Amino acid sequence: MYNTEKINIPFISDTEIEADFPNSYDLIFELSNFLLPNSVLIYETILLGSAISYRKENGITPAQSKEYLEMSLDLLAKIQHELKETQNLDDWNKVHNLRNHFLQKFNRKVILEISNITKSYPRSNFSLNDISIKVYSGEIIGIIGKNGNGKTTLLKIIGSIIQTDSGTVEYPGISYNYKNKFSTIKKSIAYIPQKIKDWGNLDTLKTQLHFIAAIKGIIGKENTRVVNHFIERLNLDKYKDLYWREISGGIQLRFEIAKALIWMPHLIILDEPLANLDVKAQTKLLSDLRNITNSVSNPTAILISSQNLYELEKISDKVIFLKDGNVLHNGPVDNIGVNNKFNCYQIDSALSLNKLKFILNNDMIKNVEADGEYYLIYTSKDCKKEQMLRLLVDSQIPINYFRDITNSTRILFESKKA
Structure with a gap:
């Protein structure tokens, strides 16, 4: 069953809405020509196509143009996800290349x-x-x-x-x-190391961001707007009046990113x-x-x-x-594992390795090996994850965890397979 949940439009700031994107109008219609006949998300695509057609007849502002483009790119990402789930790699590559084409063509460099x-x-x-x-x-x-x-x-x-x-x-x-x-x-370039330098407790976090913006030459109302923008964008409003040592490591990292973004x-x-x-x-x-x-x-x-x-x-x-x-x-x-002649599944089970090998002794299973607290099951290429799960259930193998790592970098950690 395909996912037909509402499209999540990426965050768009007031500053971005004021920007002019002269090429976006043509890009949207070029992109919609692909979306309408090819999308597996038919309902969303029809709504998007109807909205684009309406704007074509009634005029379209730069902000609306950008919004529809972002919706279209987001929809392409969803289509990629659906194609990945159905393991339709040929169409996945077509959509991936098309999305990259538009990203690079539209202000991507x-x-x-x-x-x-x-x-x-x-x-x-x-x-x-x-x-x-x-x-x-x-x-x-x-x-x-x-x-x-x-x-x-x-x-x-x-x-x-x-x-x-x-x-x-x-x-x-x-x-x-x-x-x-x-x-x-x-x-x-903003380089943020694993160990972030302590900001000190001389002033509140928001005041320090204002100071950083001023160093860049951002002063007056623009200084206030920029700092407030990044505090809002990274959901840091409730921490802005605290001091560095009063916040957790995760919040410290987000303030460090906010500081970096001020420098554009x-x-x-x-x-x-x-x-x-x-x-x-x-x-x-x-x-x-x-x-x-x-x-x-x-x-x-x-x-x-x-x-x-x-x-x-x-x-x-x-x-x-x-x-x-x-x-x-x-x-x-x-693209990881596409040339391998096997699929690989990672499971957690209370059974011993020998017991697991004994139960999974059939033509689809190529190898079973220990992987720390988990087991790796290597199968023939035609053994999809649904079949693997069905085999585990039918064999009454107790599992606490299951993951398809055929197309994951996890498989590259295995020296025998990498």
């Missing part, structure tokens, strides 16, 4: 382009090897891998904190060369921001980050590293998986 970079540390016998990445504005790129595999090194290179041994790092969207404009690049960076880099947050705080932060990149007038790119695989995969447009300084995957999450 290449913010970062890395080509064949290397960085070695002879004393620790570690090196980052031949890495190439392209990041567009409005994208979230997840950097995944175990500790000590190069995530922080890569982020520091991108953040202009350390330099490479070889290769090139360029910022086309900022229009400066990495090596010649080192300090200028840093002003356009082209790129935000977050190193392990989920590490010390509870599940609720993680969910809230990731939602905030997605809203930031969804801005049409200032679609900031975000690079975020984490070992929280599944949470990061949900919001990332692309993921980069690092292992021993090498890139094992660089692209959409759904």
Whole structure:
């Protein structure tokens, strides 16, 4: 059954509504031509198409034009989700490419382009090897891998904190060369480390944000508007009159992001921001980050590293998986495992490994192995998750947890399969 819930329109600020987007009108109609005949969300698509047709006949303002475009892009994302659920990868790729086409065409530009970079540390016998990445504005790129595999090194290179041994790092969207404009690049990039620097308790958090805006040259009524905007955008209103040491780590991180956004960076880099947050705080932060990149007038790119695989995969447009300084995957999450000749399911069961292998002894099951507190079940490619669940139920195998990791970076952690 397809999901027909109401479309969630990304956050649109008053400032963004005032902006002019001259190309959005044509883009909306070009996009609607694809949506109407192809959408699996028929009801939503008809409503959207009707609204667009009405606006075509009665005139359309820049704000309305932008709103319909964002609704259309959001709808395309939903279509992608539905196609993924039905494992229709051919159509998924078509929709994914179409959505990226519109995102890039509509004020999206290449913010970062890395080509064949290397960085070695002879004393620790570690090196980052031949890495190439392209990041567009409005994208979230997840950097995944175990500790000590190069995530922080890569982020520091991108953040202009350390330099490479070889290769090139360029910022086309900022229009400066990495090596010649080192300090200028840093002003356009917000790097937020895992351990955030203490703001101190000299004044309230809101007052400190006003001071940061003033340093940037934002004064008077505009200073008030900008600070209030980001406090509202990140839902920090009830904490604004508190002091730094009176708030939790999750709220501190959101204030640090608010501080970064005041400077209007082209790129935000977050190193392990989920590490010390509870599940609720993680969910809230990731939602905030997605809203930031969804801005049409200032679609900031975000690079975020984490070992929280599944949470990061949900919001990332692309993921980069690092292992021993090498890139094992660089692209959409759904492309992981597409060339494998097996599916993989992760379960938690009270049964022993030997008992599980004995019960699951049939042609569809290729292998069962222990994975810490879980088990990994490798099956033939034609064994879909519904069949796997049915097999577990019919075999009366008690399970406390089940996840399809066929198209997850989790499978890349397995040295035998990676």
